[in-house]
Amino acid sequence: MxxxxxxxxxxxxxxxxxxxxxxxxxxxxxxxxxxxxxxxxxxxxxxxxxxxxxxxxxxxxxxxxxxxxxxxxxxxxxxxxxxxxxxxxxxxxxxxxxxxxxxxxxxxxxxxxxxxxxxxxxxxxxxxxxxxxxxxxxxxxxxxxAQTPPFAGIEDFAGQALHTSRWPADGVDLTGKRVAVIGTGSTGIQAVPEIAEQAEHVTVFQRTANFSVPAQNRPLPPDEVARAKAHWADRRAATFTTRAGHVIPTTGKRILDVSPEERMADLEKAWQFGGNEFLGTYIDTSKDLEANALLADFVRDKIRSIVHDPATAEKLVPTGHPIGSKRICVDTAYYETFNRPDVELVDLRAETIETFTPTGLRTTAAEYAFDTVVLATGFxxxxxxxxxxxxxxxxxxxxxxxxxxxxxxxxxxxxxxxxxxxxxxxxxxxxxxxxxxxxxxxxxxxxxxxxxxxxxxxxxxxxxxxxxxxxxxxxxxxxxxxxxxxxxxxxxxxxxxxxxxxxxxxxxxxxxxxxxxxxxxxxxxxxxxxxxxxxxxxxxx
Known part of the structure; x- marks a missing residue:
């Protein structure tokens, strides 16, 4: 046997x-x-x-x-x-x-x-x-x-280095600290506003600007929860017949078929509703480049209207890829955070990281000093x-x-x-x-x-x-x-x-x-x- x-x-x-x-x-x-x-x-x-x-x-x-x-x-x-x-x-x-x-x-x-x-x-x-x-x-x-890029000299950094996916269970006190955040994907976009509330100064190192839409988060009222529970069977049946694995609200319209005025009204309503369901507002923006460009331009204009400094705003405006072709981010006051005097944005397309130093890091353009580095560098x-x-x-x-x-x-x-x-x-x-x-x-x-x-x-x-x-x-x-x-x-x-x-x-x-x-x-x-x-x-x- x-x-x-x-x-x-x-x-x-x-x-x-x-x-x-x-x-x-x-x-x-x-x-x-x-x-x-x-x-x-x-x-x-x-x-x-x-x-x-x-x-x-x-x-x-x-x-x-x-x-x-x-x-x-x-x-x-x-x-x-x-x-x-x-x-x-x-x-x-x-x-x-x-x-x-x-x-x-x-x-x-x-x-x-x-x-x-x-x-x-x-x-x-x-x-x-x-x-x-x-x-x-x-x-x-x-x-x-978790992925940590092979940064030169990172072992020489004398401060605290943290990866977002291995954050200490008892938290980290960043009060009064100079903090660098490397990475502006979903994780970095969520973390930066919270870190800025604690730290003395935050330097955000961005390689690629990503599209992000506001979460418009809120408490769930009891009546909304009760309705969802009452329709459990219908929700489950609908779930497996959707592309996304949950029902996404949509106007059912093509963005190319509506007037500029109607388009702006629809998109503003979706922006105020919040969440990545914003991508489903129109049925053609995930398939047609011309349609997608109209959706992307709306978000780009939103970024420019939120961020006060025009130079910083342009760094944050995503280019080079259709909206939704990379994972869209969902944020709470991310772009607004760059209006703070204690938050700085470094564009790593304009200056690249050469090496970490004992007190921070050096790029091809400048040296940056900080006490803590947060690696939001993904997976x-x-x-x-x-x-x-x-x-x-x-x-x-x-x-x-x-x-x-x-x-x-x-x-x-x-x-x-x-x-x-x-x-x-x-x-x-x-x-x-x-x-x-x-x-x-x-x-x-x-x-x-x-x-x-x-x-x-x-x-x-x-x-x-x-x-x-x-x-x-x-x-x-x-x-x-x-x-x-x-x-x-x-x-x-x-x-x-x-x-x-x-x-x-x-x-x-x-x-x-x-x-x-x-x-x-x-x-x-x-x-x-x-x-x-x-x-x-x-x-x-």
Whole structure:
């Protein structure tokens, strides 16, 4: 008899993906164990505790949809929830679903190797634990591998260096400090106004100006929450038929068909409503460059009207890419912050960072002194959480090497040469382009369904076929070409923020609705594109 794995399913991570995977797989009758590097559930919302950390998706949409009981018993306080509230929600769900006993915290998975004799995986952690499993499910998160650029001399800086995704749990007192913030993506745009309220002086180093719209955040009134809870079934049904994973209000009009006066009235109303739903005001601005330019110009004019100093305003005005082709940001008084006399903007397109010094950093144009540097420098998105684990497939090949020319998957869920490995929100899935909690639900449900299918047939091994991977890679590429994403020369969607990373648009841009139809059709067709085989002498799971 060949050996039997310690557990049916091993889950990496205890964020929203890990919590739901443990629950769903247990519900399907599988033995499950999970490892989490943090000391609590929450994933990205455990680690990203920087000032101003807040979700950019409305709270009523950024939650699990599978349980009416969970929906009924949890109430969000704000339209856009803060990091502490989101983590409390994750803990609430984990406790309610009783998944905590199955999660080992403060334990990072460092390696996993396929064992043909075992027909499973040998998984190693940083605590020295080795566990074998039949199926390995990575829910490590699309945005969990923090990226710090290789700044020259940063080890010489004598002050405090903080990365936004590893912010101390007990906070940081920046009162009276001179603070540098490097990075103006979503994180930097959220953090700068909060840091400016504390610090003596803030210097913001911007490489790329990004489009940002006001959150117009507010408390959620009880009647609005009650209406949402009363229509839980309708909301859930609508969620999976949308491109974005939640219903986005729209005028239903084409911006090119309305008068300038009507356009300004519609856009002003959407600006005052706030949130990234602003992008959905008109139905043609995500497809047509001429239409998109009208939307982008409205935002550019807003920036110029908010920022008092014309030179600073022009630095903050995004150019070179259509609005929405890179992830749009949602802010609270970001542009207004640059009207403060104690906030300075440095354009890294005009002057580049040469080196850190003991007291700050030097650019090609000047020296800057500060006490604390905040690195809002983002993530090695979609692939980093997986390639930083030494994952070895059937021939001992590493996943990092397999993806070195560019990450290719089947449905964003599996990789040929790596049997019984599943990647929740992996490259090639809708993941970061949609409401990720809803994408997670679909991915985990699909994976669970696949494992149940294997069990029903007495099969213990499943592997995506290379032809299926190639077909899906073509679908991801072709779908991207139908969107304005192809006109953004650089973005973390393409991996251009990581030195040496292949330039490849990583997520599937066809929308959650279309993805669900394709993936579910593959499942209905007996999991087309997979080679599934049975055990030799292994006892059935």
């Amino acid at each position: 060949t050996p039997t794995p310690d557990v049916d399913c091993l889950v990496i991570g205890a964020g929203f993906g890990g919590i739901y995977a443990v629950h769903k797989l247990r519900e399907a009758g599988f033995g499950v164990r999970a490892f989490e590097a943090g000391s609590d559930v929450g994933g990205v919302w455990f680690w990203n505790r920087y000032p101003g950390a807040r979700c950019d998706v409305p709270s009523l949409a950024y939650q699990y949809s599978f349980s009416e009981e969970l929906d009924r018993d949890w109430t969000w306080s704000e339209r856009f929830a803060t990091q502490p509230e989101i983590q409390r929600y994750a803990r609430f769900v984990a406790e309610r679903l009783d998944v905590l006993p199955h999660i080992t915290f403060d334990t990072r998975v460092t390696a996993a190797a396929w064992d043909e004799e075992l027909t499973g995986w040998r998984v190693v952690t940083d605590t020295g634990t080795t566990v074998t499993c039949r199926f390995l499910i990575s829910a490590a998160g699309a945005l969990s591998a 090695d998105a979609l692939t980093g959480a997986l390639t930083r684990i030494d994952i070895r497939g059937t021939d001992g090949q590493s996943l990092a090497d397999e993806w070195a020319p560019g990450a290719q998957t089947y449905l964003g869920l599996t990789v040929p040469g790596f049997p019984n490995l599943f990647t929740v929100t992996g490259p090639g899935s809708p993941s970061v382009l949609v409401t990720v909690v809803i994408a997670i639900e679909h991915h985990v449900d699909w994976i669970s369904g696949h494992l149940v299918h294997l069990r029903a047939h007495g099969w213990t091994r499943t592997e995506a076929e290379p032809a299926a991977r190639d077909w899906w890679t073509d679908q991801v590429r072709a779908t991207t070409q139908l969107t304005l994403h192809r006109h953004a020369p650089s973005s973390w969607y393409l991996g251009t923020n990581i030195p040496g990373k292949p330039r490849l648009f990583l997520p599937y841009a066809g929308g959650l609705d279309n993805y669900r139809v394709v993936a579910d059709g593959i499942a209905t067709d007996g999991y087309r594109g997979f080679a599934m085989t049975g055990a030799r002498e292994q006892a059935p799971l």
